[in-house]
Amino acid sequence: MIATRSSAGRAGLLLAAALAVPLALAALLLPLDPFAMDLGQAWAGPSAAHPLGCDGLGRDVAARLIAGTGTSAAIAGLALTLAVGLGVASGGVAGWIGGRTDAVVLRLADLLHGFPELSLAIAAAALLGPGTEAMVLTLALAAWPSQVRWCRALALSNRTAEHVRASAALGAGPLHTVRRHLLPAVAGPVAIRAALSIGPVMVAEATLSGLGLGIQEPAVSLGTLIRDGLADLRDAPHLIAATTITVAAVALAVNLLAEGLREGLDPRWAPFRRP
């Protein structure tokens, strides 16, 4: 497997397994509902029935963490799919065609890059109302500029590559050249870049939703769980401890796996790779 070629990738796999196995066991053995309330168990500490304890409404923290991780991963995936799709389309076209199109797309990416995530989140929350749509839009817009620059650079360097010029010289149309020669050459680096973005996007979601600017109750995400934990900081510090440690561990596993993927696939890392 590619990820096991580097120590970062191996560490990421180990950490992911260390997180997934107990959580999967808990989900299988104790069919827990992230929304079921039991006020008698409010702020209960860890027990056999509730391995990570309960929150202020007596909801199982472990179940909420599983559900929240799922939501956050789905949101990060959706936002990145949007950003990468738009990035490949606009950046690829800009780099391939060049000229004025290129200048306009680059200027647009620079402009958007000038907005910090926080500004985008505030604007999206004000315009769409705080919630899932605003969050996905914010994260996609924040991730788009770097994807555009990356795809543009790839398209630009491939446009003048010998096999591409040979294809054109043999009489292939531009569509054929793009499909047969550009897209396969670009797919790998784009995938690596997207994988490296998953962790930061999940951290951004946790931060913005944690501040109340993103996902809203009753939906659960890693961010809303941090928000709940902060609200109950005095009554039940084990809540914020369990939540923040899980969030950091999930992001760490994702980041390490992506790093492993990069080191395993990127030819520039080849000299550093162990035999």
Next chain:
Amino acid sequence: MTGRRLDRCGSSRRLAWRLARRLPALLLLTGAAVLVSFLASHALPGDPVMLMVDGRAADPEMIRRLREDAGLDQPLAVQFLSYALAVLRGDLGQSLRYGGVPVTALLTEALPVTLGLMAGAAALALPLGLTLGLAAADVRRAWPGTALTIGSVLALSTPPLALATWLMLAGSGTPPWAMAALALPAAAMIARLTRTQVMEVLGRDFIRTARAKGLGRVALLLRHALPNALVPLAAAAGSVAGTILTATAAVESVFALPGVGRLTVQAVLARDHTVAGAAVLVFVLMQIAISLTAELLIGLADPRLHDDGLRDDAEAP
């Protein structure tokens, strides 16, 4: 002596020119930020006047008059024009939550807190990040690089809210701990960037020449490798600044510091749209300010700026 002075003069002019070239793009960005901040504060599903009367049974005539006073009966384009003109005059409107308090007053009260926090964090993060990055660029031993990779991935995987909470619980709720919470991820980013760039510079020919001259390792790193490695870092300053600004809101919220980040978050939650809209603009301006400052400081260290001067000195009989 004359050559030196000429060199200083030429390099500062070149630096000013370099910054001035970015001006059109920055003006465009500011304009876009004003537009977005207008949209965020005006083109809303909710009605600010209804928020002002706060659900109390107000008579329709009064609501109509309030609307007229606020210019809400005008077309959006007209509203935007008057908003942009007001922003140019330094008027960002009035807070909807704190009835009648100018947004600029709220911001001038909150800005020093945020700037102090960020200055403290920068004072911690810059030396820490540069030192760690340089130490980890040592190719003779593998462990500093590995340690830095692990540490920085760890620091960047921890959401700022979580890091701030840990530091507050482990340490105390005092401002130095808030600065540390902000500085750690920043130092991690700076260290990673520095390491990559320094490693690349160390592979170039002039480094081999300097080493062949018998230059010591520390002098080589500080005099030759670091200034050249810093140049590409200026381009990254903007995205580092963006991450730090978002983290500032998190740190201020956890440590209950009355800064711009906390003010903004509370404004969004309380639907204080004028403050939230103004904050969109303020954060863009702060990011511009941070990246320009970084560019200026790094520009001063850029060896290419002083290139001609050195050649003058060398050619002088």
